[in-house]
Amino acid sequence: LFFDRPTEPCFMLKGEEQAAFELPDNYYPDKYKFATNVIANRFGNDATRTIPVRNIALPNLSIPMQLPYNDQFSLFIPKHRQMAGRLIDIFMGMRDVVDLTSICSYCHVRINPYMFNYCLSVAILHRPDTKGLNIPTFAQTFPDKFVDPKFFRRAREITNVVQSGSRMPVPINVNYTASDLEPEQRVAYFREDIGVNLHHWHWHLVYPGEGDMAIVNKDRRGELFYYMHQQIICRFNAERYCNGLSRVRRYNNFQQPIEEGYFPKLDSQVASRAWPPRFAGSIIRDVERPVDLIRTEVSQLEEMRNRFIQAIETLSVLLPNGRRITLDEETGIDTLGNMMESTILSPNRSYYGDFHNLGHVFISFAHDPDHRHLELFGVMGDSATAMRDPVFYRWHSYIDDLFQLYKYKLAPYGHDKLDFPGVRVTSISVEGPAGNNTFGTRWEESTVELGRGLDFTPRGSVLAKFTDLQHEEFNYVIEVMNTSGGGVMATVRIFMVPNQNETGQPLSFDELRKSMIELDKFTTTLNAGNNTIRQRSIDSSVTIPYERTFADQSTRPGDPGSPETAQFDFCGCGWPHHMLRPKGTAGGFPVTLFVMLSNWEDDKVVQDIVGNCNDAASYCGIPDRKYPDRRAMGFPFDRPISVNSLSDFLRPNMNVSQCTIRFRDVTLPRQR
Ligand code: CUO
Structure with a gap:
């Protein structure tokens, strides 16, 4: 209640x-x-x-x-x-x-x-x-952070006029924040997707940066901050290429105007205010808002950035006591993630500051930095709404670039790390209704229950009808020859990468490596000889099913209070499955599908992982457990390597196939 x-x-x-x-x-x-x-x-x-x-x-x-x-x-x-x-x-x-x-x-x-x-x-x-207790989906409690306020007027009307049980679903507008004159609108379906924003809110709920050490100090949480957001940028860039937009330009010059405007058209029901817009060409300014106890200057943001870069260049971090710790290969990225965000795990918060969070603050107060107009922060100030704004991706592209500076300092992986002797991947392919090596995408219409978020209206169900991107489910088929002399356990790592940018130019290998979208990662046993591995797209370690994203009560398994029901309800963190792959194009967008089998003996983390939410571990980890892969997140593409092409990078235990993502501009109702 x-x-x-x-x-x-x-x-x-x-x-x-x-x-x-x-x-x-x-x-x-x-x-x-x-x-x-x-x-x-x-x-x-x-x-x-x-x-x-x-x-x-x-x-x-x-x-x-x-x-x-x-x-x-x-x-x-x-x-x-x-x-x-x-x-x-x-x-x-x-x-x-x-x-x-x-x-x-x-x-x-x-x-x-x-x-x-x-x-x-x-x-x-x-x-x-x-x-294990049931937490309703955040979108159900606070639908005002996710949908056009016109929905609420319609919902009030319908709840007052029509009895519960006979109410028709209320449509939620999509594509309502800008016209076609704004090029960024072509990817609004991604930025304003309810599931995408729910994932981001959940991630920050599962990984708070402040509070009790026992809650904050989770295994590799700093590294996961880097990796999860890095993957969002990869995914967003791929969507942009599909829509004729260039890759995101990082926001790294704090004196320059932010070209992109954003007019969120959301109303806060609690604050009874419209979320403020940011006009095109806004410049961030020193923030002095006694009401929020914030007083900070743009120059401080620049200073924090310079100190962060200095830590990377010297591979060492200054501690409050004047000593230094080394950023080593094993834990360096984790330390940097916590320093950058920042969290209470930062080794020296008073020196390295709160760079990433303050970036959100400066941008979200660009319209009223000194509170003279009594305005609240813009959407960049809230983890449930930040991903709606194009500038989110520009900010996080820059954050990611800073992390990449560190990755460039590391020695490339050698044969010892990349090879899996005796294991040869002879092919990877995709089978499904869209055809061989083809991912089929389209729009899908679904309903979600929003009645519990409607304060002071008559009781009962109010369904909202909305549209998002969806794909036809498919299988990966991987053929493997195992000549290692017996059965062996392998980790299967599947990535997808666009072959070309928006102008059709191929990506360089270094761009390609940094653009790799993780699709799945799982463990399998290889028998001696030939093996055929078939993996269903729905079982991705990156995504959670629609029912979990929206906690659709009508599909809850088991009895109320049963362990299955608790598991179903509990775990909202996970990339929404309907956004597993980019949208593609009507003519077919070319992508490379990559698979690597690595030796599980080198990857394994010995722990018991029965229990709740262990199926979206790639971006969310597992509650109360270690991150279930010993390798660096993003392995084997997290480090640079001097080769010219993906084919030069391939070892026998890896393979690729050329695929296309074909989008059909039709809207189908969601199938249960
Ligand atoms: Cu998730 Cu900037 O951290 O938004």
Whole structure:
């Protein structure tokens, strides 16, 4: 119930079970106290179940309560992160679920709803007694961060006029933020995809940078910050090539205007404000906003960048005590990831600063850096909305370039790392309804339940109908000859890369290597002799199925409360499966499919990985476990190597095939 209808008081909240909370008298906020009896009668009568709340000694909530109830909340703003860190600590510190419920019912009506939702989600993901609990999809709780506000007017109309059960789905506009005059609009289907934005929000939920060390300090989280965002840029560049756009230009000159404008056309239901736009040609300026406790200059951003580059050039990091640590091959990228983001794992935050987060802050306040117009931050200030804006990709391209500076410092992989003696991949191909070695894409129309995010409207289901990109499912078929003298375990690594840029020019090998999109990674046993490996696209280690992205309740397996159901609900982190590959073109967009088999003995991480959400590990890792591959993320393409072409790079345990992605401009309903 705490996730439903975020701004409705929890003593009147009723979900599927028609339940409401019965609060101790001192829990009612002042604005309702005069009418407590009336309210209790009014809503208590409707509920078939009331949940009594234990009257606990309330902890000091003054820090999280500094954020006004009706403001925006941003993980990129240091002060907001501190407030959230305190609230997470409070939620984590509750003795049991009853106390947690109690403090939540007190906070729900007082704490900023975005911050409350974030902190409670983090606590539920990490408390031993709540792991596996159902967290509704963020898009269901806060649909205002994902859809055109016109939807809400239609939804209010339909819920007031038509009984629940007879309501037709309300269409959500797509392609509504710009006209064809704006070239960036050609890739709006990617930037504004609900699943893509949900993935990004979930990733930052699973990998917070602030708060309890036990929550932040996850295996290789700094490296995963680098890799997951690097992959987003690869994917976005491939989409651009398919749409006749050049690769993203990195945003690296902070004195120059940002050419791209973005007008989000989103309304914040909590803040009752439209998200501010950024006009084309905006320049970031020094930010001084006492209200957000931020005072920072553009020159500081430049200084942080220079210090970061200096660390890479000397392969060493200055510690607060004046000593230096070396950036070694094994952990260097992980350290740099945490330094760059930054997180509390940064070895010296006061010196290297908070470069990436502050970039989001500067850009998101470009329209009102000193708060003179009392405006809130733009979409770049929120991990649930940042990917909508073209400048997100320009910023992260630059971030990625800085990480690549480090990768260029590393020695290329030699035969010892790349070869798998006795194993020869004789072919890789794709079979599916679109034809051999062809990926077929099209539009798909689906519905998602958004009723639980509609505050103060009549109860019941409200389905929203929306359209996104989809592909025909396919199989990879990999033929392998094993002459190593017996059975052997292998890791299969599958990547895709565009053959050409938007003008049809081939990519150089170094560009190609940095453009490799991971599609799947799995372990298999090779018998002696010939092997045929068939892998289904739906089983990708990168993606989660549509049902998990949108937590479509009608397809939940098992009984409520069963382990399968908990697993189904829990794991929203994962690239949305409907965006597995780029869109392609009507004429067929040429790509190279690459496969490598590596020796599992060199890759393995010995651990038990039964349990929740272990199927989208490539970009999200596995909860409470180590990243399940010992190699560097992106291996074997994470390091440069001086060869001229992909064919020069290939070893016997690798192979490629030439494929095409063919897009049909039709919209089909989603098949369950
Ligand atoms: Cu995910 Cu910049 O980190 O957005």
